[in-house]
Amino acid sequence: MYIKKVILNNFRNYDREEFNFKENFNIIFGNNAQGKTNILEAIYLSAIGKSFRTNKDSELIKIGEKKATIEVFYERKDRDGQIKIEIDDKKNFYLNGIKQKKISDIIGKVHVVLFNPDDISIIKEGPAERRKFLDIMISQLKPNYLHILNTYLKTVEQRNMYLKQIKFDNKSEDLLDIWDIKIAELSEKIFEYRRYYLQKIAEKIKDIHNNITNCGENSEKIEINYLFSGNSKEDFYNKLVKNRNIDIKRGFTSIRST
Ligand SMILES: Nc1ncnc2c1ncn2[C@@H]1O[C@H](COP(=O)(O)OP(=O)(O)O)[C@@H](O)[C@H]1O
Ligand SMILES: [Mg+2]
Numbered sequence: 001m002y003i004k005k006v007i008l009n010n011f012r013n014y015d016r017e018e019f020n021f022k023e024n025f026n027i028i029f030g031n032n033a034q035g036k037t038n039i040l041e042a043i044y045l046s047a048i049g050k051s052f053r054t055n056k057d058s059e060l061i062k063i064g065e066k067k068a069t070i071e072v073f074y075e076r077k078d079r080d081g082q083i084k085i086e087i088d089d090k091k092n093f094y095l096n097g098i099k100q101k102k103i104s105d106i107i108g109k110v111h112v113v114l115f116n117p118d119d120i121s122i123i124k125e126g127p128a129e130r131r132k133f134l135d136i137m138i139s140q141l142k143p144n145y146l147h148i149l150n151t152y153l154k155t156v157e158q159r160n161m162y163l164k165q166i167k168f169d170n171k172s173e174d175l176l177d178i179w180d181i182k183i184a185e186l187s188e189k190i191f192e193y194r195r196y197y198l199q200k201i202a203e204k205i206k207d208i209h210n211n212i213t214n215c216g217e218n219s220e221k222i223e224i225n226y227l228f229s230g231n232s233k234e235d236f237y238n239k240l241v242k243n244r245n246i247d248i249k250r251g252f253t254s255i256r257s258t
Contacts, residue, residue: 001075011038011087013034047109048107048140072084083095134194159176164251187230201224209221
């Protein structure tokens with residue numbers, strides 16, 4: 001797919017602006033603070049439903065205005081499409097002019113991979129950053145993955161609530177099993193998706209790295225491995241059970257997949 005056109009209204013520093021792009025390769029250049037990253041932010045929003053720079057949607061609206069809109073026109077092998085986002089005190093999403101109920105209904109239509117100077121954190125920071133990077137990528141390719149992730153997060157939240165009830169309301173510990181079994185199953189699915197797509201990246205990255213470094217046989221080599229402490233639902237389940245006492249004391253789940 002590629003993005004043909006972006007129209008911004010009252011988005012960041014733009015009143016109304018239209019950008020036309022070519023297939024394959026586009027360079028956006030301009031002075032500092034002219035609005036280059038703002039364009040990328042708008043495109044990112046059309047793919048992921050949120051900004052990579054802020055959690056506050058109000059920052060996206062041009063100062064002094066009440067409502068911003070982003071329209072992104074894309075061309076795909078199967079068919080063309082248009083994503084529109086209206087931002088005021090809430091966000092509304094439209095696909096080909098039809099209002100969508102949830103953010104997840106537009107994810108996966110426009111595909112983006114963002115790489116900016118902050119992304120060095122994928123390497124430098126801890127595993128949570130790396131998992132987040134993978135999760136954003138896979139969610140665009142497999143809507144079902146996003147669904148599994150959301151279910152996982154909700155289930156952990158429910159487990160955390162129950163942990164507090166055990167601690168403060170003397171609820172039975174036995175019922176924890178219900179959450180632990182479910183979380184273990186979801187963890188296994190999440191793990192399988194991540195491992196599959198990491199393998200795909202690992203296959204490609206060698207060629208890309210070779211092309212960049214271009215030093216032939218003895219050059220530095222690159223490899224990606226997924227280091228994991230468990231990979232089956234039994235593993236995940238056993239770990240949850242092992243940590244139950246600590247979890248009850250703390251009131252939250254210490255073994256996490258996200
Ligand atoms: N909500 C907003 N309303 C008006 N201007 C904004 C808003 N948010 C950011 N800007 C302006 O956008 C500009 C920064 O745009 P940016 O895309 O980050 O620049 P660059 O071209 O350097 O990447 C700054 O001039 C900033 O004041
Ligand atoms: Mg910039």
